[in-house]
Amino acid sequence: MSASIHCGFSIRPLLSGALLVVFLLSLPGAGAALLAREYSRGALAEGTRWENPYYVIDSGVDGPVVLITGGMHGNEPAGSRAAEQIVHWDIVRGRVVIVPRTNTPGLKANTRFMPGVDKPANNLNRNFPGTGAPDIARSVPGKALWELARKLRPQWVFDLHEGFDFHIANKGSVGSSVIYLDSPETRKVATLLIDEVNSTITDPKRKLVHISGGPVNTGLARACIDRFGSKGFILETTFNRQPLSLRVRQHRLMVYKALSHLGMVAGGPHVLAGRKAAAAARAIPADELVLVALYDGGGTGGDGVRNVTRQLHPLDKVVLCNVGPADIASGVLPQFDVTIFPGGSGSGIARAIGKEGRERVRGFVREGGGYIGICAGGYLAASNYDWSLGLVDAKTITGKHWLRGKGKVKIELTKEGRAIFGDFRGPLDVSFSNGPIVSPAGLDRLPDFKPLAVYKTEHAENGSPKGLQVGTPAIIAGRCESGRVISISPHPEATEGLR
Ligand SMILES: [Zn+2]
Known part of the structure; x- marks a missing residue:
């Protein structure tokens, strides 16, 4: 009926x-317009069912190139949503490149893997060149994203993910952690991000922890570490028992802290939307x-x-x-x-x-x-x-x-x-x-x-x-x-x- x-x-x-x-x-x-220096928009895997947008915010001031990715695993929407919000941030130094929906069909289907792709290529974050392996990515979205990464050679990479449970209480999940390859500099940054989020969490069983053994081999962050010497991080929230807004907020707090540590951002971590930036990024009239x-x-x-x-x-x-x-x-x-x-x-x-x-x-x-x-x-x-x-x-x-x-x-x-x-x-x-x-x-x-x-x-x-x-x-x-x-x-x- x-x-x-x-x-x-x-x-x-x-x-x-x-x-x-x-x-x-x-x-x-409504909303204060926070328009950064220059926006451009491109598409990865254009014309395929994997097509997804990327956004470049160029401050016009020399500084690091930072790559931010979300949605590699389609059942982890917080990273994707946070990346969409970061498009509205006021970047004051360097260049930030944001790819919020890397696995668009997976996000639509709310599934971890790439729908319609056979194992083992169906896990997008295992599609990048492995340590010591030839410099070849696999799958349509994997190849397209890797091509972009090769062009950018980013100094910093933040790949935003979610786990099903809190790592501090369940070692079977990497949820609520910062994953990086240990060095004095990466540990310092990871500590900043973890402290920032943990100051907002009262339940000790939900706090974020370090995982310093390095991002997963054949994942994007690891491939960027191996090939370009990037500082590569996987930031993880936990999707069970926490509303999306809270998880997105945690991602936002972490990325803002990192960019602020690098002197690249202004305006605070709670800019979620802005008319002018959204209009520029989406190529749609602001009104x-x-x-x-x-x-x-x-x-x-x-x-x-x-x-x-x-x-x-x-x-x-x-x-x-x-x-x-x-x-x-x-x-x-x-x-x-x-x-x-x-x-x-x-x-x-x-x-x-x-x-x-x-x-x-x-x-x-x-x-x-x-x-x-x-x-x-x-x-x-x-x-x-x-x-x-x-x-x-x-x-x-x-x-x-x-x-x-x-x-x-x-x-x-x-x-x-x-x-x-x-x-x-x-x-x-x-x-x-x-x-x-x-x-x-x-x-x-x-x-x-x-x-x-x-x-x-x-x-x-x-x-x-x-x-x-x-x-x-x-x-x-x-x-x-x-x-x-x-x-x-x-x-x-x-x-x-x-x-
Ligand atoms: Zn993931």
């Missing part, structure tokens, strides 16, 4: 197309880009983060960064046009970001930022809890009977909704999962919200009163000073045909 069948046509662009292009692009641009901060920290749950990511991350015009409580506390939100709070628990998210974080989100919206709340994010936007953000003049009316259950319900777009999402008439099937059932809160400090869609049917389990949900708004839009807010009670992002 999907909306496309129900309506006789696809309304696939409902969330991705309409919300982003119509709603978000009308927001004023066509939408910079999105997706909250993925404590209180999120289910597939919310994953579903939103699937919709938005592949879009070239969307710069998507996951953010967690620490990032919000670091003040990253003003770098973005819009923040999305997905499903989970509204009070859980509020607790995780804390009072200060809640004030940061409110401030971001008041000053012109966009807010999209989905389900839990809708509860969070409401005005009737002591932990909610009060971004829309709406209150929930379910009291203690908020647990109405999960299933398909029907919604219908209002005239205002059709003006935003397109002229889709008639009921649409959409997934519902204990979303907020709201009515006007009647606050003076906020303008009335506009319903964009209403519930035509309901879900009322667990002793919830029947008849309460039908006719109430399923999607509402409101203004909060200069900012715009959309609160979505059901889960269109999880609904086949509505995505």
